[in-house]
Amino acid sequence: MTQATAHFEEWVSVSHPAPQSTVRLACLPYAGGSASFFFPVAKALHPSVEVLALQYPGRQNRFHEPRIDNIPEFADQIFTALRHLDDKPLALFGHSMGAVLAYEVALRMQDAGMPAPVRVFASGRRAPSRYRDERIHTAPDPEFLAEMRALLPR
Template sequence: MHRATAQFEKWVSVSHPAPLSSVRLACLPYAGGSASFFFPVSRALHPSVEVLALQHPGRQTRLHEPRIDNVPEFADQIFAALRHLDDKPLALFGHSMGAVLAYEVALRMQDAGLPAPVRLFASGRRAPSRGAGGRVHTGSDAELVSELGVERNQRDAARRPGGAGDDPAGHPQRLHRHRTVPARARPTPRLPGDRAHRRQGPPGLPRRGRGMGRAHHRDE
């Protein structure tokens, strides 16, 4: 039985405690997500796996806490919440921004000389070695709307056999529907997409990924 710390209680939601489970799975949501996103996963895996859903500041039960706007601080806080879970194996799952955070937490475990996670599941994010992730999230409303329109146009064209798609700029009413969040209100932390990652992942760490790229994807 692990000793729950104040940091753990603050950051982790356990919907289905499973003291007899053989492994824990820490789940890190996407930028706009929250711990409740993983409730169905927790219910499905219980009682063989105990799911630890991370609750980000500024979300749900932590709604009134200030949000964290950078990945290093985010990862440091999550690592501090999980580092004392030493009584059974721990796996990490992250989706989109959560995949970046899970990767960073695994690196911090290695730096601290702790056992590596038994698995790192990464979903919906390119591998850190695959280059810049772009700066669309830092642009103006007009740039964001334009980017969303281009992506949608490309998807529509791909679904049509032989279709080349049309110019989204010619459909301002369609783009307007995407205009939902002003740039100043976007809560997404600054991701390490515009610089080379500090190093390769923990050696020997079993990784499974969807969208993380071949450089950091090894199925075992």
């Protein structure tokens, strides 16, 4: 087993192999999530899309491993796990923190001169260009209430 294969097998769970698929979808869960979150997706898409569910350190079968608390390091590790997949188009799907990681992995693919993902799907997260102060929960009550009122439909 090569080092690349070992790294891939450590990071990626394929619950429904789809060797006849024409595309792979790498799914990156939210911060507290695990690969099993994507089991229903893999089952629903099988056999047209092969779903690769990322398993983060500190989760499920990798529970004994230390968690990674650094997005650049996290993205580097995921990129290393996926970089050898060049026989089929690859799409990335990330939810919440996984959306940030999917974006970062796509950037690493670009920087390495690899083909870009055919799609990057982001769920539960704003685009990197859309900044918003996320500390409203710490604001004094009047400011917090004003923000909540601003969110009500008019």
